[in-house]
Amino acid sequence: MANTEMYNTKSDDVIECFLYPQFCFTSNPEQVTEELLLNEIVKYNEKTEIFTKNYIWHRDSIQFYPRTKRTLLLEKIFKGTGEAGDQIIPHIHATLRFDEDVGDEWFIVFLIYNLTKAFGGLIARISDSDGEFLLIEAANFLPPWANPETCQMRVFVLNESIHVILDKHKPLIDILNSLCHRPNAYKLSEEVQSIIRKRISVYPEEIKERVHKAKAYLPEKAAAMFQHEAGLIAPAIRMLFHSDPFERKVCRGMKYFPPEQRVMVNVKMTKCLYAMVVHCRYTGDPMTGWNLPPVNSPTYNAHLLGVKIACGLEMLVARAHEELRKRKNDENNISNNEGLPMNNKKLNSYISQLELCGYFKGLLKDSQEREKLLKLAKDYFVRNSSSSELINSSLETEADRALKLWKNVQTNDVEIQAQEESTLSPADSDSWLIIDEIQLDKLLGERWDDRSSKGHKQSSQNLRGKVQDFLSEKTDVEGVQLFGDGETKSDVEDNGRIEFDTDVFDSTLQDILDLVVPGGDGEFDDSSEGSLGGDGEDTGEMDKYINLLDAELRTKQVMGDQSTMLKSPDKVELNLMESLSREAGGSGPTGNIIGGPIQKLMHLKLQSPSTVPPDLQS
Structure with missing residues (x-):
């Protein structure tokens, strides 16, 4: 499929590639002509053809275009975009929209990596709507200085490796020359390189793995069109999937693909396309005459799949006719003295x-x-x-290509499709559409390369010790700071990274929710008084404040509602606990008197007087 337009990389589904052959930045930009770039593009196409020949693109295929200084200036005028004057360097450019199938994006990364390996001195830059998505993939292994502000438009691929140049004020031509002469000075760590290589290591085997073969009962002309161009299946399915009831009106008559003459054939598509068409609820107009077999028939799925694909083609060809009509009207509206093609x-x-x-x-x-x-x-x-x-304006749209193919397919071409169903190869199993919990966990583990569960278990087991250390610490206005074994405050300050492990967080949170405040069961080695971090004298002073406050609250309770007190004497016993609970960790008289440690314990959901520490029970 041709790349028919210049996409804005702010779109969620567009990848953009900039390829700088060595002669583009080592010679005068004025001397780099389109002929030189086109010759280089021919070499790139020959190198990538072995991978792209049988590849089914979800939307666009990768196509390289030359960008000279003149082309870039014209683009700047036409689109109001482009690079600054001193940043204009001739290069080869490619954009691709992958829509729902992100596999196309990583396939492009695989192709670019191979080009940088095959052509010495070739430097590439790849980005999408997320920015430098290659760094996002390896975010856990980036150095502390790597962030979106410092790395934007400073990430390059050279000889199958990622390089970053931080100098924002350095002209692009100097950056490219620096990378060419001193690549090791800007190369990221091997951990980062291995993450990206692992992500694209599934290719080229993935090219076959992503294909799903199915049976479809198609109109003869549609079957013949797929024999001439198998990639047409992608725009047909996407057209159906994204269509609205107004666009589906053309499927009532099936002018271009009538259902009277149909044949059972094998069709190939990507697993993403198959999932889209299977989950599309459109089953064709009942007045059209599709004559679907019963739902429990073994051929029902093939018939229904044929209906959906044929309707997608019908809408595609109908759109092409409408676009052709509009273009003719536009051409007629242009005055003769303008003479613009x-x-x-x-x-x-x-x-x-x-x-x-x-x-x-x-x-x-x-x-x-x-x-x-x-x-x-x-x-x-x-x-x-x-x-x-x-x-x-010579570039074709998907609809134009479908219309052209529809016109070129002759009636006698469809005879070769009339095969006995027994001669067809069986359809692939679609059991991969259903994934149980175990398979999902396995896929996520392979995808994200989680740390060992042993480390998670150890972190969970150390929770109670960490809580005890926290309660034993004395704090200042900056709060409590706990350090690991052999770690000092300066070490923590020097390490600017904040690491967040979702699995450790989940297990730790679960332990906190399940934790029962010690009440003499010996869960902590020290007593509850020791856990609060005070000696005997300090605890005595605290008891005085608690008893004084409790007496005052009891008096107010008796004065306020004596009958309530007689009915519920336990309510008075818990007034201190209720006061703390209502403050919810914020500022209040009870919390200010008792202090932070007991407030922290209140967040652990004390549910009954039996779970209250002995020194707080009346």
């Missing part, structure tokens, strides 16, 4: 950009001077349009 919409967009940039100097419309400037702008547009993929 591209559609009027792109021309108007180009002129609007010139208007915003002040090109026309505020001149009145239809004035002689403005018309002269307008003619110069149009001539420049026509002269440069052949070198820019942004405004080249």
Whole structure:
């Protein structure tokens, strides 16, 4: 599938690649012509063809385009984007929209890695809507200084390795030359490299693993079209999956793929496409005449799959006819004296950009001077349009390709599809659509390379000791700081990283929720008084405050509602606990008197007087 438009990398499903052959940054940019870049593209296509030949793309296929200084300047005028003047370096560019199948994105990374290995001096930069997603993949092993601000547009792939240059003020041409002459100075750690290599190590075996073969009962012409171009299955399924009831109206008549003559065939698609079409609830218009067999029939799934694919093709060809009609109307609307071979919409967009940039100097419309400037702008547009993929109207859309193939397939071509069903190869099992809990855990473990469960268990077992250490610490205005074995405050301050392990967090949180405050069961080695960190004298002072406060609260309770006290004497006994609980760890009179440690214990959900430490029980 052709890459039909220039996508904004802010979209969630677009990957963008910049390839800098060595001659692009070691010679004068003015001397790098499109011919040189096109010759380099031919080499890249030959190198990647062995992997992409039978690859089923979800949306776009990767296509390389030359970008010279002239092309970049035109793009800057046309789109209002582009690099700064001193950053304009000729290069080879590619964008690809992968939509729902992120596998296409990592396949592109695999291809770029192979190109940097095969062509010495080739430097590549790859990004998507998340920015430097290669660093995101290896986030757990990045150095402390690596963050989105310092690494944006500073991540490069050279000789199958990731390099980062931090100097934001360094021109791009100097960055590329520095990487070429001293690559080891900017190369990230081997841990980072291994994470990315592991992510793409599934290729090229994954190319076969991602394919699902199924049986489909298709209209004969649709079956013949898939024989000529198997990749057409992707736009057909996506068209059906994303269609609305208004677009599906064309499927009532099935003008282009009538259901009267159908044949059972094998079709190949990616597992992502198969999952999409299986879970699409559209079953065709009942008035069309699909004549589906009973649901319990062994051929029902093949018939239903054929209906869905045929309807997707029907909508695709219908859209192509509509686009063709609109293009003809646009061409008729262009005046003869303009003589432009591209559609009027792109021309108007180009002129609007010139208007915003002040090109026309505020001149009145239809004035002689403005018309002269307008003619110069149009001539420049026509002269440069052949070198820019942004405004080249010769590129085909998916719908155009489907329509062209539909026209080229002759009636006698469909006869070769009329095979006996017994001669077809069996469909692949779709059991992979259902994953149980064990399989999911295994997949997640393989994907994220979790730390050993032994380390998790040890961290969980040390929780009670850490709680005891926390309660025993004396604090200042900055709060309690606990350090590991052999660790000092300076060591913690020097280490600017904050590591977060989700599994340790989950197990630790569960232990906290299950923890019972010690009440003489010997769960902690020290007594509850020792756990509070006070000696005998300090505890006596605290008891005085507690008894005084408790007496005052009892008096107020008796004065406020004596009858309630007689009915519920236990309520008075727990007034101190209720006061702490209502403060919920915030500022309050009870918490200010008793202090922080007991407040911390209140967060452990004291549920009954039996779980209250002895020194707090009346």
